Amino acid sequence: MDRVYTSQTWHSSSSFLSSAHRYPPSNPRLEKAYVALQAWKHAITADPKNITGDWSGPLVCNYTGVYCTAALDNPSQMTVAGIDLNHGALQGSLPVELGLLSDLALLHLNSNAFRGTLPGRLRI
Incomplete structure (x- = not known):
């Protein structure tokens, strides 16, 4: 299933769109998200449901469990707003x-077995 960009958020659609409209342009927020998610993928030691199987390439908004929306301070830029890996x-x-x-x-991580602490920048 493809993700389709709208002005508000990403949503799933099986309809065909040209590649020019299928993904938003990259931006520094999505580039940082790519670095973060790739580091996390490499830190995952067991993925029995292959949830991170599609976590490759820079289009992080297409990754399973990753949700993007327009940034609150800059609606023209997409950003990762949520990650839901519950029951993974x-x-x-x-x-x-x-x-x-x-x-x-x-950040929804119930029913997983992650060890360690959340990085300081994520704690509230």
Whole structure:
């Protein structure tokens, strides 16, 4: 299923769109999210449901469990606003790079086995 960009958020659609309209242009927020999510993927030691199987390439808004929306302070830029990996049975650690997700409003990790502490920049 493809993700389709709208002015408010990403949503799933099976309709065909040209690649020019399929993904928003990259920006510094999404580039930092790519670094953070790749570091996390490498820190995951068990992924029995292959949740992170599509976590490759810079289009982080298409990753399973990753949700993007327009940044509150700059609606022309997309940002990662939520990550929901609930019931993923994932194991591993939480890398410090997760602190790069400065616009993250939701982090749902129930039913996983992550060890360590949240990076300081994510704590409220």
